[in-house]
Amino acid sequence: MDKYIVGIDLGGTNIKAGLFDEHFTALEELSIPTEAQKGPAHVLERIRLAVTQLCAGSGIYESQIACMGMGIPGLLDPEEGLSVFSPNFPGWEQVHVVNEMKPYYDFEVYIDNDVRVNLYGEWHHGAGQGHKHLILLTLGTGLGSGMVHDGKVLYGTTxxxxxxxxxxMYRQGRPCRCGSSGCLGRYVSAVGMVNTFKEKLEAGRVSLIQTWTKQTQKQITAQMISEAYDLGDPLAIEVMHETGELLGYGLANVINLLNPELVIIGGGMAAAGDRLLNSVRDTVNAHALKLSASRCRIVQAELGSRAGTLGAAVYAYQKQKHVQLDHSN
Incomplete structure (x- = not known):
C-alpha cells in the first residue's frame, strides 16, 4: 500500500496544509484560518481539521499516511516535540505538540521551526537543489533564516x-522583542522597511504614496513602496536601496563566516526582486571577502508560499527514514 506524507505550515493567520506522495507530488493542498486568539488547544484542533480535510479531498485514508511534519514559528525543541514559545500565538508556551497529536494518529508527527521547514522545501525542491552550502532568508513581518552547511541543516545547542x-547592526537602534536593539530584522523586513519610510516622511520628506493613502501613514505597505519604486518615486527608491544595502552588510558578515555557495531570499518581501537584491549584491561584492563573494549567488526563492508545507513533508519523511534505519541497526 502506498504511503503518504502530510506537511503543515502553521502561520499566525492561516494554517497551510498539503498531502504528498513519496515523490512529493501534491495530491491535495488547502489553507484554513488559524484562529490563534482562541488558544493552543483550539489551534491544534484546527490542524487536525486540516488533516481531515486533506484526506477527504484526496480520497486517502489516515491509515495510509506514513508521517506528518509541522513547521511552527518561534522557539522549539524538535527532538522532544515541544514548542517552547511562539510570539504571535496567545498563551502558546510549553506546548507539547507531538504528545498532543499522539492520541489522534497512528503515524509519527515531527515538528521544526517554520523557517527551517521552508529551507528543507527550497533545498530539496526549489532554488537550492544540488547545493551543500546554502542559506535561506525569509523576509516578511520579520527576518527568519536557516542554514545548510556541508549538506546538513544547522541546529545549534538550543x-x-x-x-x-x-x-x-546598530549599537542603539530600534528596540527588538528579543530584548536587544538595532537587530537586522528590525530594518530588513516588510515592517522594518515601512518604518524606515515613515521615519523619513516624519522628517519632512514627501512621496506619491501620501496621495494613495490620503496622508494616513498606517496604510503604507511594503508592496506600495515597490509600486512607487517602479513609478520613479525618489523616496521609495532611496528606502528600497537603503534596506537592500543594510541586508548586504549583514550578508557580507554571514558569507565571510560560513562561506555559502547560495543565499536564497524568500518570504513575502522577496516579491520586490531585483529592486531590493541589486543593492544587496552590490554591497556584498563591495564588502565581503572577494573569494567568498565571487562563489556565492544571491537568488529569489522559487516555491513561494508552498515552501513550508512541502518542506515540512520532506523533513518528516527524512526523520521517519532515519528512525527506520536506526531501528534496523
Missing amino acids: FSAGEIGHMN
Whole structure:
C-alpha cells in the first residue's frame, strides 16, 4: 500500500496544509484560518481539521499516511516535540505538540521551526537543489533564516542556529522583542522597511504614496513602496536601496563566516526582486571577502508560499527514514 506524507505550515493567520506522495507530488493542498486568539488547544484542533480535510479531498485514508511534519514559528525543541514559545500565538508556551497529536494518529508527527521547514522545501525542491552550502532568508513581518552547511541543516545547542535577523547592526537602534536593539530584522523586513519610510516622511520628506493613502501613514505597505519604486518615486527608491544595502552588510558578515555557495531570499518581501537584491549584491561584492563573494549567488526563492508545507513533508519523511534505519541497526 502506498504511503503518504502530510506537511503543515502553521502561520499566525492561516494554517497551510498539503498531502504528498513519496515523490512529493501534491495530491491535495488547502489553507484554513488559524484562529490563534482562541488558544493552543483550539489551534491544534484546527490542524487536525486540516488533516481531515486533506484526506477527504484526496480520497486517502489516515491509515495510509506514513508521517506528518509541522513547521511552527518561534522557539522549539524538535527532538522532544515541544514548542517552547511562539510570539504571535496567545498563551502558546510549553506546548507539547507531538504528545498532543499522539492520541489522534497512528503515524509519527515531527515538528521544526517554520523557517527551517521552508529551507528543507527550497533545498530539496526549489532554488537550492544540488547545493551543500546554502542559506535561506525569509523576509516578511520579520527576518527568519536557516542554514545548510556541508549538506546538513544547522541546529545549534538550543536548536536556535541561524538567527541572522538578530545580528546587531546598530549599537542603539530600534528596540527588538528579543530584548536587544538595532537587530537586522528590525530594518530588513516588510515592517522594518515601512518604518524606515515613515521615519523619513516624519522628517519632512514627501512621496506619491501620501496621495494613495490620503496622508494616513498606517496604510503604507511594503508592496506600495515597490509600486512607487517602479513609478520613479525618489523616496521609495532611496528606502528600497537603503534596506537592500543594510541586508548586504549583514550578508557580507554571514558569507565571510560560513562561506555559502547560495543565499536564497524568500518570504513575502522577496516579491520586490531585483529592486531590493541589486543593492544587496552590490554591497556584498563591495564588502565581503572577494573569494567568498565571487562563489556565492544571491537568488529569489522559487516555491513561494508552498515552501513550508512541502518542506515540512520532506523533513518528516527524512526523520521517519532515519528512525527506520536506526531501528534496523
